[in-house]
Amino acid sequence: MRKSFKFLVIALIAISMLFSCATSGGIKVENIENANSFMKANVPSLYEFTLDNGVKVIVKKQDTNRIFTMKVIYEGGLAMLPKGKEGIEAITLSTMLRGSKNYTFEDIKTISFENSSGMASVAGIDYSEISLSTIDKYWDEMLNVFTDAILNPTFDQQQLKLVKLDKLKAIKERNSDPMDVTTDKLHEKTFKGHPYASSMDGTEESVSSISVDDVKKWYNEELMADRMMIVAVGNFNPGKLVAQLNKTLGKVPVKNSKVPVIEKLKIPQACYTEVFPASKGIAYIRGDYEIPALTSKDFITLQFAYSIFNELLFEVVRTQNAACYSVGAGPKAFKATYGAVTIFKSDKPTLAKTSIDEAIAILASGKAINLKAQGIKTNEGTVTKSSGPKYAPIQENLEAYKAKFINSFYSAQVTNSAIASQIVSSQIYFGNAYNYLKFIDEVNAITAEDVVKVANKYLVNGKVSWMVVGDKGILSKVKKDKFMKFTGKVEK
Numbered sequence: 001m002r003k004s005f006k007f008l009v010i011a012l013i014a015i016s017m018l019f020s021c022a023t024s025g026g027i028k029v030e031n032i033e034n035a036n037s038f039m040k041a042n043v044p045s046l047y048e049f050t051l052d053n054g055v056k057v058i059v060k061k062q063d064t065n066r067i068f069t070m071k072v073i074y075e076g077g078l079a080m081l082p083k084g085k086e087g088i089e090a091i092t093l094s095t096m097l098r099g100s101k102n103y104t105f106e107d108i109k110t111i112s113f114e115n116s117s118g119m120a121s122v123a124g125i126d127y128s129e130i131s132l133s134t135i136d137k138y139w140d141e142m143l144n145v146f147t148d149a150i151l152n153p154t155f156d157q158q159q160l161k162l163v164k165l166d167k168l169k170a171i172k173e174r175n176s177d178p179m180d181v182t183t184d185k186l187h188e189k190t191f192k193g194h195p196y197a198s199s200m201d202g203t204e205e206s207v208s209s210i211s212v213d214d215v216k217k218w219y220n221e222e223l224m225a226d227r228m229m230i231v232a233v234g235n236f237n238p239g240k241l242v243a244q245l246n247k248t249l250g251k252v253p254v255k256n257s258k259v260p261v262i263e264k265l266k267i268p269q270a271c272y273t274e275v276f277p278a279s280k281g282i283a284y285i286r287g288d289y290e291i292p293a294l295t296s297k298d299f300i301t302l303q304f305a306y307s308i309f310n311e312l313l314f315e316v317v318r319t320q321n322a323a324c325y326s327v328g329a330g331p332k333a334f335k336a337t338y339g340a341v342t343i344f345k346s347d348k349p350t351l352a353k354t355s356i357d358e359a360i361a362i363l364a365s366g367k368a369i370n371l372k373a374q375g376i377k378t379n380e381g382t383v384t385k386s387s388g389p390k391y392a393p394i395q396e397n398l399e400a401y402k403a404k405f406i407n408s409f410y411s412a413q414v415t416n417s418a419i420a421s422q423i424v425s426s427q428i429y430f431g432n433a434y435n436y437l438k439f440i441d442e443v444n445a446i447t448a449e450d451v452v453k454v455a456n457k458y459l460v461n462g463k464v465s466w467m468v469v470g471d472k473g474i475l476s477k478v479k480k481d482k483f484m485k486f487t488g489k490v491e492k
Helices: 002-024 037-045 088-096 105-114 136-151 157-176 178-190 204-209 212-222 238-247 297-320 349-364 394-411 416-430 435-444 448-460
Strands: 046-050 056-061 067-075 118-123 127-135 228-234 270-275 283-289 326-332 338-346 367-369 391-393 464-470
Touching (some): 046 238, 067 416, 088 127, 105 118, 105 136, 127 136, 178 283, 297 367, 338 349, 394 435, 394 448
Parallel strands (some): 056 228, 270 464
Antiparallel strands (some): 067 127, 283 338, 283 464, 326 338
16 A cells, blocks of 8 residues: 555656646746836746757747647758758658658548648758647647658658659749749859858759658758757647657657858859840849848848838839839848848849939938828827828838837737747747847837948948849840949938
């Protein structure tokens, strides 16, 4: 009797410890008392654990819906791809979801459909992922299907063939799209020698050469615990989830695979052209340039400045000068950051470029589209009738632009999958799961002077590599001297 009682006590203690770990394992953040209310509300629902094999697990307890989302992340991305086998990771991940030891591809499709669930894979620039989204009542069953795909993929020859055909079709479509060609040709030039010069989807040659043996080797050598991280968002019992994962993904072996360090991009001032006969008198243009690292204060400032800049681009390049069908600019938030401006369909390529410089000059002079004059709601109320000048000092419209920018952040919190993606980015790029929650405070701290500073430093004085793609007729209209320098006039 005493022996039975002893074992009962031990069992109860173990269960108590498991539950305690799940409920008190919240992430600790310094100076949380000074953070915004959104961050204060969300940090307590974040938990961190480590599986038996060293894989980090981040759980965001979300009780506003019944969706359970989990992402298994493999850090490394383009830097991991061997030359001549570009596309190997994308193909391996896709094939993993097409049959495993205990579930055929038909089984997976049927069970997913019946359970209103979905599994997917994405190969990215700095990391790849394989994900599951389901409803809480189907979690246990779908987790079995999902983890079996990761632990015991069969890599069926026929399924691999179908995956490769899909990839080859996508590559051919990309090679026939003039805007995609513009981006790819530019990166062949500016990213030469850098991991980002590779394509995660691969080339026709590399994809065609990938065999079942290649896929099995990649899986066994590279998709191991060393590169893995798990992020789950939903109304989970964190302790129970970790126990489930330890029985499955916690058994993925460690192979000492190394994730390379990504060096900063060095982008020169240049103007390249590429003949694309099918464009028929229309040019497609892209310019890439260096911007600050993600961890720099300047990055969030420049990111905010783009929200002002894009409205200026539309007004100056398209509306005033009718120089293109559409235009936009933004930061590429990777380990090696860079900025990009894209001009889609222009029959006046040189005018499009000088118009961009004109828009930059307005921003760098401390001016923005006058939102108040357009009847756009601000913190001071709503102007119902357009009035006043087209441009106004940034300071006068700063709060309105911040409100719009922060609203876009909230819109990215709508689904559990979107929240999981933000947590993944925070962990990969900042080394913690909560950095995305600092966004509101960081935006609110930006001044008009900060915007002018980054506009001058990175947009006016930065070096830009341009690529113009089109037929010979439209390329004859490209005045390279205008692309090789900044042509705007900044008011001091």
